[in-house]
Amino acid sequence: MSLRIALIGCGNRGADVYGRLLQAQGARITHLVEPRAARLAEVAARHGVEPEAQFVHWDAFFARGRVADAVVIATPDDAHVGPCLQALALGYDVLLEKPVCLHEHELALLLQAEAASAGRVTVCHVLRATPFFQAVQGVLDGGALGQLVGIQHAENVAHWHYAHSYVRGNWRATPPAAPFLLAKSSHDLDLLRAFAGARPLRVSSEGGLHHFRPDQAPPGAADRCVVCPVVGCPSDARRIYLDRDPGIWPVTVLTAGGQALEDALAQGPYGECVYLGHNNQPDHQAVTVVFEGGVTAQLTVSAFTHNNTRTLKLLGTHGELRGHMERGELELHDFRSSAVTHWTVDTAGIHGGGDLGLVQAWLAFLRGAAPPPTPLAQSLDSHRMAFAAERARVEGRVVELE
Template structure:
């Protein structure tokens, strides 16, 4: 069975990740929705989508009725809910990019719409599909740790990644983008909920925008990096983009639609000084969650790290598990035997292989071969934690 999929939103995730993996795994992209004509035509040519399958707004696509088996919704954060409601009204199965919604009322509306529909929503919680984090879940399930007591998870957002996405990029201002914790770490909250195996009972969170503010600009800073003479600025766009492969993220974000990297740095947002004050989202946040079963979890999200990875500890009455995602390393200490076991998990690919696995599992669901991955109901707790 060849699954026919429409992709709504042709940004990095929609076109460069999901569409690519769908085609690689045998699906057929029958329609694309993208408001930027140049980007729409670029992606349509890449995936051989004919003119009749190209739309600049999702309302025009849905006006055609059921013309595919399923849809991917990878629009900006503030434009997830309405296209998903339209898709469910037509009975489409939906792969919905996170965060699925930015308010409790919208979460309730999506849940109610799915209950009325023959379609089902699967949320793009790619970390659940990552072999590394699945291995952590397997250890917890094995019982070797004894009673689960605590979880500590750190999302290390490398300083250059934060500058790219949360100072210069689409997630720099909330609204219209989702708040920092919801946009960046709903994945992590979902993992903690999955590992704890219990709904959250109490949540405390503290965070703010510490550094990327106009008053912290170095003397003599220019409004654009290409004109700036300040030495050794870690957020210099020339350092971030000119030293990375032109055919890989994040450079491809700047050059989407045929824009040259030179023009993007001179005229687009990714060449701006990070101290202009056009961003308002936190650059550091710490969250403590107490789950109903007594497990306590801490999540720290920080822009002030040199690496771009996640690290964690899982603490039990009879053992401790430590993990470092970018190296795929897991270290299990068994208190009963005194033995330590270390091993590695394959973490190649986007999100440590999670993107590939998520698409594989979603296509298997669409073909009737297995249950839906990351169903909507299981994703609501993570979103509600972020919105608390």
């Protein structure tokens, strides 16, 4: 019998990514929680979910008791902890979208709730599950670099992606959304934790909002792109959305629930000028983390890149590994032999195949064939680093982690 999965939150990540992948891997989506009526009806029709298994709030779903085998929680950032605690109280295994919370003290609440539950929480840190970063981890584990000393990692957000998600989208302001680093790069901080193989000790950070603000608006800019006379604006919503495949992200975010793309650009937030000042997230941030054992990692997250990818260098006593995720390229320099090895890794699929890899690993756990993909306590180190980095950035100091 196939596993019964409840989706709590039917947005892009919940329904269009996890819901579709879970169904494709043999699980059944049997219950839905979504406050938007049109979206709820759309996703229910897709999965054949009966009206009695559709809910506008998770309280009503959990009031039914244990009616599914596991739950996916992909609600907005500020609504992850509540349903997760209720799910654990009923013994559900949970696939929890990141960031798991917006307040640091809630990390302990989640750990305590999991410890008291028969269920386990898997955080959606999908990059660990990509073939590309698994290949990086394989080089580390194989000893080719000797002792790891440093990590240089960059998340190149791409100017149009930043405009979509962090100026016009759900993550444009904190609160209510998570701080930029937590919302965008907990994946990457989780990778640093995995590569270092140790807990973080100290964090420092610099960054700010340099460009996407009212004083940077070009002369004559209108409030909406569809009527704006400015030519050549890199954030023109017409360029970002009208020239892209209408059946994939990010266009599907605008058309969810059956809305026409033209109406979304004329009336919704994704057609607004990026210089209106509705956002407060940094558009460029640099972070340094020192791990137990001495590994030092630098992470740079920036809107000002042409592509949407990750690049990295791992620096060891016996070698250096360079990687470019978008192209799937890896380059290993062996200091002992002077040999240079180049190879490529398949990066097809959402997040370079990481979403599929995570879903497969989670289903294997639910079916009793594997342990949880990553223990919750280890996953939450990424959030501890993010919270510390935000304090360090705002307060201008080095933050020591307990």
